[in-house]
Amino acid sequence: MVRGDGGRAVSDPPPPKSRGCSRPALHPMKLRDTPSSCPALWRSLPCPPAELRLDLVLSSGQTFRWWESSPGAWTGVLGERVWTLRQERDRLWYTVYGEEEEDGSPARVAQPDGAETDRILRDYFQLDVGLPALYQAWGAADPLFRKVAKDFPGEDTTGDGCSSSLASPHHIPLSGVRVLRQDPVECLLSFICTSNNHISRITAMIERLCCAFGRRLCRLDARPLHAFPSLSALTGADAEPRLRALGFGYRARFVSGSARALAGGLGAEGLRRLRAAPYAEARRVLCALPGVGAKVADCVCLMALDKAEAVPVDTHVWRIARQRYGAALGGRSLTPRAHQEIGDFFRGLWGPRAGWAQAVLFCADLRKGQEPAGSREGARRGRGRDSCGDGLP
Numbered sequence: 392m393v394r395g396d397g398g399r400a401v402s403d404p405p406p407p408k409s410r411g412c413s414r415p416a417l418h419p420m421k422l423r424d425t426p427s428s429c430p431a432l433w434r435s436l437p438c439p440p441a442e443l444r445l446d447l448v449l450s451s452g453q454t455f456r457w458w459e460s461s462p463g464a465w466t467g468v469l470g471e472r473v474w475t476l477r478q479e480r481d482r483l484w485y486t487v488y489g490e491e492e493e494d495g496s497p498a499r500v501a502q503p504d505g506a507e508t509d510r511i512l513r514d515y516f517q518l519d520v521g522l523p524a525l526y527q528a529w530g531a532a533d534p535l536f537r538k539v540a541k542d543f544p545g546e547d548t549t550g551d552g553c554s555s556s557l558a559s560p561h562h563i564p565l566s567g568v569r570v571l572r573q574d575p576v577e578c579l580l581s582f583i584c585t586s587n588n589h590i591s592r593i594t595a596m597i598e599r600l601c602c603a604f605g606r607r608l609c610r611l612d613a614r615p616l617h618a619f620p621s622l623s624a625l626t627g628a629d630a631e632p633r634l635r636a637l638g639f640g641y642r643a644r645f646v647s648g649s650a651r652a653l654a655g656g657l658g659a660e661g662l663r664r665l666r667a668a669p670y671a672e673a674r675r676v677l678c679a680l681p682g683v684g685a686k687v688a689d690c691v692c693l694m695a696l697d698k699a700e701a702v703p704v705d706t707h708v709w710r711i712a713r714q715r716y717g718a719a720l721g722g723r724s725l726t727p728r729a730h731q732e733i734g735d736f737f738r739g740l741w742g743p744r745a746g747w748a749q750a751v752l753f754c755a756d757l758r759k760g761q762e763p764a765g766s767r768e769g770a771r772r773g774r775g776r777d778s779c780g781d782g783l784p
Contacts, residue, residue, distance in 0.1 A: 419610040423475055423486050424461040434505050436512060438483035442522050444567030445478055451754045452590045453571050453694055455581055455597040456619075466611065468601070470511050470574075471618045473608050485512060491609045517572050520744075526566065529741055529748045535715060536741075536748060539755045540565040568751045571694055575662045576653070577619040578695035583645050583682045585690075599637045600646075604630075622659055625650035645682025652680050670698045685730045693746040701746045702734040708749075709733055716740075 426433040445465050449457040457467030464477045473488040487508055513519065530537035543565030584596050604620035624630075625647055634643030653662060657676070665673040673696050677688035686705050692698035702708075709725050712718040712733050720732045734745075741748040 419612055420488055422460055422466065422611045423488075424464040425477070426479075426484050426486075429486075433484050433486045434508065435482040435484045436509060436518070437481060438478070438516075438518060439481040440478065441566045442518065443478070443483065443516055443569060445476055445483075447568050447754050447758075448516070448571065450590075451568070451750075451757055452585075452593075453750070454573060455590075455594040456577075456601075458594075460611075468608065468616055468618060469515060471606075471608065472508075472511075473611065473616045476512075483512070488609050488611065491607065514572055517569060520569065520747075522566065522569055525744060525747065526751070529751070532742070533740055533748075536752065539752055543755050543758070565751060565755055568754045570699070570747050570750050572697070573695045574619070575665070575691065575695040576622060576659050579653075579662070579677070579680070579683070579687075579691050580619075580625075580646055580649065582687045582690045583649060584639070584642050585687070586642065586682075596637070596639060596642075600634070600639075603633060603637060622650050622654040626654045642682065648681030649683065666697045668696075670700060673698060674701070685727065689734070689746075693750075699744040699746050700738050702737045702749050703746070704730045704733045712736055 423429055423432060426435070446459075446463075449465050449467070450459075454467075456469070457465050460466035460475060464475055466473070466475045468474075474485055475488075476483065476485045478484070485508070526540060530540060541564055580600075581593070581597055584593050584600075588596075601617040601619055602615065604624045605617035608616045608618055610616070630647040630650070631643045634646055637643075639646065653659070657665075665676060668676075670692060673692050674685070674688045677683050677691055678685060683691075686703050689698075689701040689703040692701035693703065704725070706725055709720070709729060712720055716736070718733070718736050720729060720736060737749065738745045
């Protein structure tokens with residue numbers, strides 16, 4: 392959620408179509424967009440909109456693997472499974488698709504255990520963290536947060552959980568924005584791609600990455616879905632040139648370099664174990680990886696390594712801290728010391744979940760000024776900004 396190139400055109404060459412997506416499926420599965428279409432294949436969890444808004448959380452640049460497959464329904468890849476999610480009143484409904492055989496036909500596998508899939512979703516959305524009390528505390532501590540949350544230029548949500556586009560500008564209280572708990576490897580390599588980029592372009596890059604290097608899971612209608620690549624898939628000598636051919640530009644060196652560094656060092660499990668390490672240590676380890684600076688490290692700490700206090704900082708956040716909050720922090724440039732001082736300032740203001748508060752304000756900033764109010768293209772493009780750590784109006 393950090394401002395990137397401010398809308399500058401990116402000079403990377405357009406990518407060719409990936410060969411990794413060309414294998415035909417003999418019997419593509421059909422997208423299931425509502426529980427009524429096949430009730431036996433859907434489950435639900437209690438989850439009111441005040442605790443989670445799929446339309447805000449899954450489109451705000453925390454993750455790049457979901458798309459709105461039909462009004463109110465979000466389809467994506469989580470934990471090497473393909474899911475469709477939707478909200479109806481106070482329930483979060485979901486369905487999980489089976490994998491394909493090598494010939495493209497649906498695999499004959501048992502339905503995933505419901506208790507396990509419930510646990511995966513609760514963990515991913517961190518549903519054990521109650522949002523209303525946090526919003527109240529942030530608003531009490533910060534009048535600017537209170538004003539932004541109250542005057543959020545959002546979308547109305549109907550009783551069945553579908554977003555309804557309204558032609559006239561309107562404001563509804565901002566709620567249901569929370570921080571995801573993502574796989575650390577996927578989060579790290581995805582956010583390396585956010586430099587000088589915007590959300591829609593990052594999403595397309597991650598799609599090509601998964602299509603070329605990830606294991607194919609299934610095909611929904613005409614769309615193939617792939618798992619995120621393993622570290623080993625990205626450590627070959629041809630990984631960097633293949634990524635460049637896919638349009639990653641200079642980021643190709645950092646993605647492949649970080650994958651090799653992890654594979655030869657911490658490994659995926661070692662990276663995951665940083666969840667138990669102190670924030671400063673996890674940040675230090677991440678910053679030693681190719682292409683990872685303080686901003687990306689804080690994004691990964693916040694969204695994958697359980698460091699709710701991590702506040703990603705860039706020049707935009709620095710300017711806002713000085714101009715809106717009157718904080719005399721840093722010198723004339725955004726030095727490591729300034730990063731630390733600004734993060735400490737917001738941690739002092741918002742408390743131990745300061746990174747969550749910033750995510751809320753980023754979402755409001757992302758949606759601000761969309762015309763008409765129901766249009767999502769501005770949000771998908773991220774208004775020309777990097778998706779990580781920006782989040783102040």
